[in-house]
Amino acid sequence: MLNNLKPQAPDKILALMEEYRADERDQKVDLGVGVYKDASGKTPIMSAIHKAEKQVWDQETTKSYAGLAGQPEFHAAMAEMVLGAGYPADRLACLSTVGGTGACRMGFELARMANPDTTIWVSDPTWPNHLSILNFMGQANKPYTYFDADTRAVNFDSMISDLEAVKAGDIVLLHGCCHNPTGANLTIEQWGEVADLLERTGAVPMIDLAYQGFGDGLEEDAAGTRLIASRLPEVLIAASCSKNFGIYRERTGCLMVLGSEETRKTVQGNLAYLNRQTYSFPPYHGQALVTRVLTDPALRAEWEAELEEVRTGMLDLRKQLADELRKLSNSDRFDFVAEHRGMFSRLGASPEQVAKMKADAAIYMVGDSRINIAGLNAKTVPLLAKALIDAGV
Numbered sequence: 001m002l003n004n005l006k007p008q009a010p011d012k013i014l015a016l017m018e019e020y021r022a023d024e025r026d027q028k029v030d031l032g033v034g035v036y037k038d039a040s041g042k043t044p045i046m047s048a049i050h051k052a053e054k055q056v057w058d059q060e061t062t063k064s065y066a067g068l069a070g071q072p073e074f075h076a077a078m079a080e081m082v083l084g085a086g087y088p089a090d091r092l093a094c095l096s097t098v099g100g101t102g103a104c105r106m107g108f109e110l111a112r113m114a115n116p117d118t119t120i121w122v123s124d125p126t127w128p129n130h131l132s133i134l135n136f137m138g139q140a141n142k143p144y145t146y147f148d149a150d151t152r153a154v155n156f157d158s159m160i161s162d163l164e165a166v167k168a169g170d171i172v173l174l175h176g177c178c179h180n181p182t183g184a185n186l187t188i189e190q191w192g193e194v195a196d197l198l199e200r201t202g203a204v205p206m207i208d209l210a211y212q213g214f215g216d217g218l219e220e221d222a223a224g225t226r227l228i229a230s231r232l233p234e235v236l237i238a239a240s241c242s243k244n245f246g247i248y249r250e251r252t253g254c255l256m257v258l259g260s261e262e263t264r265k266t267v268q269g270n271l272a273y274l275n276r277q278t279y280s281f282p283p284y285h286g287q288a289l290v291t292r293v294l295t296d297p298a299l300r301a302e303w304e305a306e307l308e309e310v311r312t313g314m315l316d317l318r319k320q321l322a323d324e325l326r327k328l329s330n331s332d333r334f335d336f337v338a339e340h341r342g343m344f345s346r347l348g349a350s351p352e353q354v355a356k357m358k359a360d361a362a363i364y365m366v367g368d369s370r371i372n373i374a375g376l377n378a379k380t381v382p383l384l385a386k387a388l389i390d391a392g393v
Contacts, residue, residue: 012367016033017033019358029376029384031365031372036246036374037374046303046306046307048300051299052296068280069275070097070287071287074290075094078094078294081294083237090261093256094255095275097282098282099253100241100253102251104129104208104238106274106278108137111204113274118170121162121163124144127181146159146182151336152345152348153336153339160197170201172194174224176209176222177209177342178342180210180344181344181346182346183340188227198232199232205232209239211243213307214244216341239256245286250286251283255271314374320378321334321338321385322334324381349369349393351368353392354369354391363383
């Protein structure tokens with residue numbers, strides 16, 4: 001039987017990480033892997049998480065199974081953070097998942113259960129795992145235009161034009177903020193136009209919210225999601241706790257589904273069923289940490305301050321890189337770097353230019369020229385800027 005298995009193509013980012021580790025040059029820069037790093041190159045544990053973890057460790061009395069769909073306290077805390085105070089609890093069903101990736105997968109599965117004929121519309125480009133999961137599932141999907149490679153901004157007119165083709169019951173997958181891989185985001189006015197289109201067509205939005213707090217602020221980054229949730233009768237939201245709480249290895253995510261009061265119980269039962277068929281009970285520890293941080297006023301204030309430091313630090317790096325490139329290129333063609341938000345930007349380099357930067361300057365980035373801004377620091381920004389100009393970008 002096992003002889004029938006075929007080799008799978010290696011993950012491009014993981015392969016890039018291996019190349020980076022094997023590179024013996026002193027001045028090498030890893031801008032590929034999508035995790036937050038501080039100026040020393042480490043992914044730190046937030047102090048609020050450290051304190052919450054100690055409290056959980058001191059007070060936990062059992063390792064028995066917890067809820068099949070996850071902990072209600074976690075769901076309520078996440079819903080308040082994402083949807084705001086006064087969210088419609090009577091319309092909301094929630095599922096704790098294995099990271100934000102698990103939330104996306106469960107959202108796709110729920111959509112297929114509800115409508116086997118649904119098509120998932122995905123931004124071009126998008127996080128590669130979206131398409132990898134959908135294609136593995138055999139789920140019908142179509143791209144919609146999102147990014148303008150020349151301006152490095154959202155190509156909104158083409159986006160709306162493409163989405164005019166969606167049908168009632170289709171799913172439109174949207175990035176809530178800090179678009180991965182481009183860093184280019186919709187304005188709140190554009191979110192409103194997307195809501196108009198979804199209302200008119202009957203398509204259902206699914207929002208992947210992986211970076212809340214990394215862009216313009218915790219509340220600001222939720223604005224588009226909240227607008228959609230306030231306008232549409234049915235909404236799916238896949239939220240990740242990996243980035244904004246820094247608990248990548250705890251694999252903590254949440255799928256929120258807004259429907260009607262009448263459908264809520266059925267939706268909740270189907271969500272629990274999905275967990276049961278996949279991995280039964282979701283990981284508990286990350287849920288406990290996030291719940292404690294969000295519901296303890298002192299820990300929440302400490303966490304929000306730490307998150308703001310992370311956010312503003314990335315904005316400072318963006319500005320420094322844009323300024324350095326303006327100086328070296330004697331033009332404003334790289335100003336978009338300062339305008340993008342979140343961990344990522346797509347710089348517009350060709351695969352050949354990306355390869356040249358790796359060979360000549362030990363600058364490692366994904367072949368489509370997506371970089372992780374958090375992989376930089378004040379000393380490496382000039383190295384990247386020079387490499388970009390020397391490569392002819």
